Amino acid sequence: MNAFLHHYTFEFRTGIRNKQLLLMNYLFPLGFYLMMGFIMPAINPPFRENLIPALVVFGILSATLLGIPDPLVNAREHGIFRSYKINGIPSLSILVIPALTTMLHLVIVGAIITATAPFLFHAPLPMNWLNFVVIFLTMSLACAGLSVLIGVVSPSSRMTVLWSQIIFVPSMLLGGLMLPYSALPDIAGKFAQLLPATQAMNALNGLAMGGSASFSPWGSILALLVSGVLAFGLAVYLFSWDSRNTARRGHPLLALLAFLPYAIGIFLF
Amino acid sequence: MKESMIEVKDFHKTYGDFVAVDRISFDVKHGEIFGLLGPNGAGKTSTLECLEGLRAPNGGSLRVAGMDPVRDGHKLRNLIGVQLQSAGLPESITPNEAMKFFAAYHNVTPRFDLLERLGLDEKRKAQFFELSTGQQRRLALALAIAHNPKVVFLDEPTAGLDVETRVKLHDMMRKLQSGGTTLILATHDMAEAEQMSDRVAIMLQGRIVKVGTPMEITAAGAGLTKISVRTQGTSLSDYDFPAVSQHLFKDEYNIYFSTNIGASITAIIARIEASGDVLIDLRVERPSLEDRFLEITGTGAAQ
Numbered sequence: 001m002n003a004f005l006h007h008y009t010f011e012f013r014t015g016i017r018n019k020q021l022l023l024m025n026y027l028f029p030l031g032f033y034l035m036m037g038f039i040m041p042a043i044n045p046p047f048r049e050n051l052i053p054a055l056v057v058f059g060i061l062s063a064t065l066l067g068i069p070d071p072l073v074n075a076r077e078h079g080i081f082r083s084y085k086i087n088g089i090p091s092l093s094i095l096v097i098p099a100l101t102t103m104l105h106l107v108i109v110g111a112i113i114t115a116t117a118p119f120l121f122h123a124p125l126p127m128n129w130l131n132f133v134v135i136f137l138t139m140s141l142a143c144a145g146l147s148v149l150i151g152v153v154s155p156s157s158r159m160t161v162l163w164s165q166i167i168f169v170p171s172m173l174l175g176g177l178m179l180p181y182s183a184l185p186d187i188a189g190k191f192a193q194l195l196p197a198t199q200a201m202n203a204l205n206g207l208a209m210g211g212s213a214s215f216s217p218w219g220s221i222l223a224l225l226v227s228g229v230l231a232f233g234l235a236v237y238l239f240s241w242d243s244r245n246t247a248r249r250g251h252p253l254l255a256l257l258a259f260l261p262y263a264i265g266i267f268l269f
Numbered sequence: 270m271k272e273s274m275i276e277v278k279d280f281h282k283t284y285g286d287f288v289a290v291d292r293i294s295f296d297v298k299h300g301e302i303f304g305l306l307g308p309n310g311a312g313k314t315s316t317l318e319c320l321e322g323l324r325a326p327n328g329g330s331l332r333v334a335g336m337d338p339v340r341d342g343h344k345l346r347n348l349i350g351v352q353l354q355s356a357g358l359p360e361s362i363t364p365n366e367a368m369k370f371f372a373a374y375h376n377v378t379p380r381f382d383l384l385e386r387l388g389l390d391e392k393r394k395a396q397f398f399e400l401s402t403g404q405q406r407r408l409a410l411a412l413a414i415a416h417n418p419k420v421v422f423l424d425e426p427t428a429g430l431d432v433e434t435r436v437k438l439h440d441m442m443r444k445l446q447s448g449g450t451t452l453i454l455a456t457h458d459m460a461e462a463e464q465m466s467d468r469v470a471i472m473l474q475g476r477i478v479k480v481g482t483p484m485e486i487t488a489a490g491a492g493l494t495k496i497s498v499r500t501q502g503t504s505l506s507d508y509d510f511p512a513v514s515q516h517l518f519k520d521e522y523n524i525y526f527s528t529n530i531g532a533s534i535t536a537i538i539a540r541i542e543a544s545g546d547v548l549i550d551l552r553v554e555r556p557s558l559e560d561r562f563l564e565i566t567g568t569g570a571a572q
Binding site: 002003005006007009010013014017018075078079080082083084085086087088089241242 | 321322323343346347349351353357358359360361362366369370371373374375376396412
């Protein structure tokens with residue numbers, strides 16, 4: 001427990017000390033929130049209804065997909081995992097603790113957005129706070145899991161950016177953050193359901209914000225939860241300590257299994 | 270007879286078709302400083318990584334502190350300390366945090382006194398990337414020994430360090446040895462290996478070609494003893510001495526390479542006295558471990 005606390009404290013401080021992580025955890029999401037808050041309601045007044053969930057989900061995407069994978073790849077490439085292995089630090093701690101510290105940063109950012117949006121932009125607050133918190137945590141778990149998995153299977157920092165952007169950019173365009181899911185063409189909608197952002201926005205609209213869901217919101221929560229747990233499990237399974245020692249237990253393509261719950265959800269919900 | 274802390278028997282390591290280590294055997298006694306020498310690609314790092322449990326061997330047996338590094342890897346973590354060539358720490362960690370962090374995983378009390386003894390007291394709150402190379406190495410050593418391991422692996426511990434830092438690290442290594450710690454020193458620095466090691470093994474193309482004390486290894490070679498003589502007059506010019514295979518004149522010194530130091534020096538002194546000349550300086554340099562290493566690895570011939 002003592003080791004976990006020291007590790008957690010150090011990782012949490014890193015999220016603020018490291019300029020790249022500070023950008024992804026705080027500056028980018030909060031800067032984007034302010035920019036969108038000032039611009040979007042003027043252009044598109046109904047966006048105000050969605051401002052809190054959309055910007056909270058954006059914060060999650062930024063801190064996890066853009067913040068978590070690269071430090072993992074760098075640590076592996078610079079022999080930090082080798083040093084951890086020699087000193088008995090388990091792979092589970094290496095993968096789970098950065099995700100948990102990111103979730104704490106996300107709670108802070110989410111609280112800032114939720115607390116200030118009604119005053120700054122007249123955005124409505126969630127109607128069901130419990131569901132809002134549950135969906136927030138589930139979405140954070142799903143994205144943190146995917147991000148850790150990207151960090152584990154990426155062979156280099158350059159590839160990490162590519163994999164992260166493959167999820168981040170469609171999430172921004174199709175995930176229901178800027179444009180309602182209902183406005184998407186059918187085929188684009190089906191594709192969008194493979195993205196955690198779509199599931200989170202659907203669940204937030206249907207269960208927390210008093211709006212209507214486009215498909216089963218409980219199914220969305222279930223898909224996020226199962227995908228998150230599956231992603232962490234796959235990350236532990238595919239983890240390798242050393243970029244020079246390429247032996248790993250499974251093929252990196254197994255990581256795609258993390259999207260299976262969303263794919264099944266398309267047919268079930 | 271001291272017990273063996275490291276036993277390597279018929280150890281074999283391959284990467285695909287490439288044989289990195291080819292059935293080597295050696296042992297390291299309790300409290301010994303054992304130098305592992307060899308040119309790049311000789312198999313030193315593969316050997317160390319398998320002993321540390323970072324890689325699995327392809328054959329043979331390895332025992333470190335009585336344990337199999339692969340099978341007993343988890344238990345071994347508290348018995349060994351490793352100072353990696355690259356310190357292997359996150360850029361933003363401070364020495365204070367690193368000490369707490371690693372000590373917690375080893376379940377021991379943080380040894381902040383080691384930071385002080387290794388001259389890192391003023392840098393305890395600096396981030397890792399703000400430390401100089403020497404400070405990073407010293408921190409890595411402090412972390413490697415903080416849990417009081419029985420065996421410490423040092424990979425190029427003083428590469429790129431200034432003289433003062435080298436002396437500090439060497440002092441720390443001697444203190445560890447006097448406390449009963451076994452040290453494995455992989456280095457390219459022959460002077461360091463000769464000065465610090467009780468025994469050395471020279472590796473070449475995956476095999477051990479020599480094991481012994483630095484004295485045994487240097488004495489066994491065909492290396493010639495260098496005798497440098499400076500006189501007031503020219504009594505030594507154009508004069509042949511016994512057992513001298515080569516004669517040079519450089520910077521006012523007659524330099525002789527001798528296969529029999531006693532015979533050569535006796536004859537040189539006799540010649541100076543017989544000619545009424547005056548001896549100003551006489552220096553004798555035995556072949557160093559580096560000379561012997563170059564002879565064994567075959568690179569000496571090229572130089």
